[in-house]
Amino acid sequence: MADELTTPAENTWCPGCGNFGILNAFKKAIPKLEQHGIDRKHLVISAGIGCHGKIFDYVPLSGLYSLHGRSMATVQGIKLGNPDLKVLTFAGDGDAFGEGISHMIFAAKRNADITVIVHNNGTYALTTGQFSPTSGKGFKGPSLPSGNVEEPLNPLSLMLEAGASFVARGYAGRIDHLADLIVEAVLHEGFSYIDVLQPSVVFNNTYKEYNALVEIIEKPAGRLEDAVQLAKRFDRLPIGVLYKVSKPVYHKELYGKWNPAVNRLMHEERKRRIATYLSERLQK
Amino acid sequence: MAGGLQGCKTFFINGGYGIKPMNDDVFTYLIGGKAGQGTKKAGIVAANFFSALKRNVFQMNDYPSLIRGGHNFSLVSTATRKIYSQYMKADLAVLLDQRSYTIHRDHLTENGVLVYDSTAVKQGQGIGLPIASLAKNYADPDLIVGVTGIAVLAAVVGADRAKLDTLIQKEYRRSAEDNLKFAHEIYDEAEKKITQRFELREGKETHPILAGAETIGLGASAAGLDLYFAYPMTPSTPILHFLAAQAKQLGVVTVQPENEIAVANMAIGAAFTGARSMVGTSGGGFCLMQEAFSLAGMVEALVVFFLGQRPGPSTGVPTYSEQGELLFSLYPGQGEFPRIVASPGSIEEAFYVAAELLDLAWRFQTPAILLSEKHLTESSMNVDLDIEKIRAAAPDMHTSGIYQRYRQTETGVSPLLFPPSDAMIKWNSYEHDEQGYTSEEADVIARMHVKRRTKQESLIRYLREKVQTVNEYGTGDPCVFTFGSTTMSVREAVLHAGLSCTVVQPIYLQPFPSWNLMKYVGRKAVVVEQNCTGQLEQLLREKTGITPISSIRQFNGRPFNPVDLAEQLRKVIG
Ligand SMILES: Cc1ncc(C[n+]2csc(CCOP(=O)(O)OP(=O)(O)O)c2C)c(N)n1
Ligand code: SF4
Numbered sequence: 001m002a003d004e005l006t007t008p009a010e011n012t013w014c015p016g017c018g019n020f021g022i023l024n025a026f027k028k029a030i031p032k033l034e035q036h037g038i039d040r041k042h043l044v045i046s047a048g049i050g051c052h053g054k055i056f057d058y059v060p061l062s063g064l065y066s067l068h069g070r071s072m073a074t075v076q077g078i079k080l081g082n083p084d085l086k087v088l089t090f091a092g093d094g095d096a097f098g099e100g101i102s103h104m105i106f107a108a109k110r111n112a113d114i115t116v117i118v119h120n121n122g123t124y125a126l127t128t129g130q131f132s133p134t135s136g137k138g139f140k141g142p143s144l145p146s147g148n149v150e151e152p153l154n155p156l157s158l159m160l161e162a163g164a165s166f167v168a169r170g171y172a173g174r175i176d177h178l179a180d181l182i183v184e185a186v187l188h189e190g191f192s193y194i195d196v197l198q199p200s201v202v203f204n205n206t207y208k209e210y211n212a213l214v215e216i217i218e219k220p221a222g223r224l225e226d227a228v229q230l231a232k233r234f235d236r237l238p239i240g241v242l243y244k245v246s247k248p249v250y251h252k253e254l255y256g257k258w259n260p261a262v263n264r265l266m267h268e269e270r271k272r273r274i275a276t277y278l279s280e281r282l283q284k
Numbered sequence: 285m286a287g288g289l290q291g292c293k294t295f296f297i298n299g300g301y302g303i304k305p306m307n308d309d310v311f312t313y314l315i316g317g318k319a320g321q322g323t324k325k326a327g328i329v330a331a332n333f334f335s336a337l338k339r340n341v342f343q344m345n346d347y348p349s350l351i352r353g354g355h356n357f358s359l360v361s362t363a364t365r366k367i368y369s370q371y372m373k374a375d376l377a378v379l380l381d382q383r384s385y386t387i388h389r390d391h392l393t394e395n396g397v398l399v400y401d402s403t404a405v406k407q408g409q410g411i412g413l414p415i416a417s418l419a420k421n422y423a424d425p426d427l428i429v430g431v432t433g434i435a436v437l438a439a440v441v442g443a444d445r446a447k448l449d450t451l452i453q454k455e456y457r458r459s460a461e462d463n464l465k466f467a468h469e470i471y472d473e474a475e476k477k478i479t480q481r482f483e484l485r486e487g488k489e490t491h492p493i494l495a496g497a498e499t500i501g502l503g504a505s506a507a508g509l510d511l512y513f514a515y516p517m518t519p520s521t522p523i524l525h526f527l528a529a530q531a532k533q534l535g536v537v538t539v540q541p542e543n544e545i546a547v548a549n550m551a552i553g554a555a556f557t558g559a560r561s562m563v564g565t566s567g568g569g570f571c572l573m574q575e576a577f578s579l580a581g582m583v584e585a586l587v588v589f590f591l592g593q594r595p596g597p598s599t600g601v602p603t604y605s606e607q608g609e610l611l612f613s614l615y616p617g618q619g620e621f622p623r624i625v626a627s628p629g630s631i632e633e634a635f636y637v638a639a640e641l642l643d644l645a646w647r648f649q650t651p652a653i654l655l656s657e658k659h660l661t662e663s664s665m666n667v668d669l670d671i672e673k674i675r676a677a678a679p680d681m682h683t684s685g686i687y688q689r690y691r692q693t694e695t696g697v698s699p700l701l702f703p704p705s706d707a708m709i710k711w712n713s714y715e716h717d718e719q720g721y722t723s724e725e726a727d728v729i730a731r732m733h734v735k736r737r738t739k740q741e742s743l744i745r746y747l748r749e750k751v752q753t754v755n756e757y758g759t760g761d762p763c764v765f766t767f768g769s770t771t772m773s774v775r776e777a778v779l780h781a782g783l784s785c786t787v788v789q790p791i792y793l794q795p796f797p798s799w800n801l802m803k804y805v806g807r808k809a810v811v812v813e814q815n816c817t818g819q820l821e822q823l824l825r826e827k828t829g830i831t832p833i834s835s836i837r838q839f840n841g842r843p844f845n846p847v848d849l850a851e852q853l854r855k856v857i858g
Contacts, residue, residue, distance in 0.1 A: 009721045041704040046553075049713075057722050062709040064556050065722070066549065067579055073546040077553020077561075080511060080539060085557065085703055106542040255537050260510040261559040261702065265535035267508070267676040273533055274506050274671055281492035283335040 009057035018198035021172030028179035046071040048095030052119035069099025082261040088115035097133035108162035110250040121200040129203035156231035166192035213237040314374035315433040316357035316384030322430025327358025334362040338487035344370040349602040364487040369776035372845040435467040439474035496660035497522030503638030505534040506674040510559040519658035520564035520592040544569035548576030558702035564590040580651040581621030583711035604841030605659035610819040622740040624652035625794035629771030632667040646677040659843040660769035689720040696738030753797035757787040762808035773844035781850035
């Protein structure tokens, strides 16, 4: 369905892919964010490399299409450059928890004011379905035809332990719910993480299972331990905000109200300051 | 003696080589001890002392990669003329422990004075002072010995006690009273025992003493640096520390992320917002940045990468100096895109080159490398910086019409816009069309390759027309080719021995300024560099056909001693 948020880029996702749900949820979130005073030009996106990353071309927003596993670092750089911008990135589970896991942990640890949306499909889809950090044991892919021999990571509890101040789970099959999560995550000041259950119809078709198991939770857990408990439930799959807490954010801790791109010192002022510095260094 | 040097000691370190003494008044001070004994600080204080006499100084600190113990020393050479290197033989050596004594006892000039700690060294030759046993009466005996160096220096150059006191009050503010008392004890002992005195002539003018790390930080911030990202790695760390300490004054924010991959990617993200960004690292860290370097080439990000060399391969020798990464620095990152590499030939020049690279990175929207060495970042000398020469790094901005991030232009450079903007600004690591959307179309791929190649051609044109890419010092044959901090060693050797030759130093190494070097083809050439395989030599040969009759290489982690280098050059010159 073409709308004002459609771009000329040809959409190449497989029909029925969970990525469509995420794209549509994001498109719904944009006008809602505008109602909250966040205009489109202040919304800047990034993406990793994988099927998920193609979303970069499918929304007409400014941003930087990054490397595999590095978009979390990219958006932290954008935020540090100009903290007036709201930054969010779309990452794959391989992207975020394989190649780029260090950036995820540190972004959460330092409470960088960014939003990371992981399209968690439990496989390296674009590279044709190998097992990923979140694939279950026994998952069969071309690089291990007899089945994955590793246990999966639990991204939610990992992010909670790393210090994320906002942790949520959404489902690509619940678009409106996901749209609201995205709005809330972007509005949250600090590191916000949304793990999106994303069926890959080709390599890991989980629609049936998710439809049966997801359960909306209305309220975040009050305590971290309870949120971790929620993250570790497998009988039901709770979706919604699992945990949300207010903490000092990284760029403000680092440089207060400064804005490097906006407040940058003018040339004459720089020269004056350097001249002062040099005269102070002179031995008299 | 010519040139009004009467009353001043004139001496020549190289007596043994039979080089005719020149009109020169270099004085070298050496202080050695364990890490933690404040030898570097003592070197700095001595340098400041010389500088207050309006003399020029060059200070080099030699220290292994450890925090306490080991063997550290600081060499400060001073002259009334400009001086570009430390000398390895001292006129005054102050040695605070047995190890320093064993290593340095012979590193003296003909009339050199050696002062050692007689508590630590048994049966030493020279002047023994009971430094450690005197220090025992103080609250922190280990720390207090650091002040010995300056007390002995004052005695040896005939500075009175009042002068010594002023110096200590200024330089050793922490527990100044103890330091004063201890310094007096040492000074009095030294006065009694030292017979040889040196008179240091006053020079004409003085300039601040700065390390290369400082001039690089200042140059970059003069050109507009806003954000500096780095993960600690010697020898780039001093830039991080300097900028962090001066952050408020210079309006620069420093960031220490989780690893070099984050460093480089964050810097590219920051550049996307219009903030002037730079990263600092050494070889190992730069290896980790390769993919991001290539990303910068593709998205056309404007980031300066500082690459500080130390002996490699691998972890190598962290706190020493080498030029083994010249060839590595020329083509980092996968794929074809314009790269800029420049290496400053002095601590002073580092200021201008850092600023110029920031400007070039922004002008041509491509990553630039500032290639240097430990010998430059961590050594210091007097520098006369002309801030008026610095241009602000100003990109070509989009002004009107429909915005396209990768618009085709005559120069290959597409005007910039930064968010927030009503226009859509897409930087893309995939091959992309003019708008920034991913593309796999054959004609788009070819078109964008041509765009980047056109940019490279514009860059070369600009360097040819507007930028000093090669330095030349002196006249006559042979031509001595060198680069980076080795230029300082070569210039000092030439000055020291009064050699007649032309020193040629390419500042820019990528694009290689062949247009400025072809004129040397056919002349007798020598290449001096600090690596084992002759990388500058290979590059010269490949790009210009210049083939040296001789190459002088040192690859033991230590910078050249100008006296030895002069001797080697003299052999070639004949
Ligand atoms: C450094 C690097 N290594 C490997 C690749 C190849 N690669 C592209 S996408 C991908 C995995 C994608 O998996 P995921 O991040 O889960 O995204 P998905 O395709 O499932 O959305 C890999 C390994 C790459 N682009 N860069
Ligand atoms: S391979 Fe899987 S993840 Fe990729 S587009 Fe197709 S269905 Fe979606």
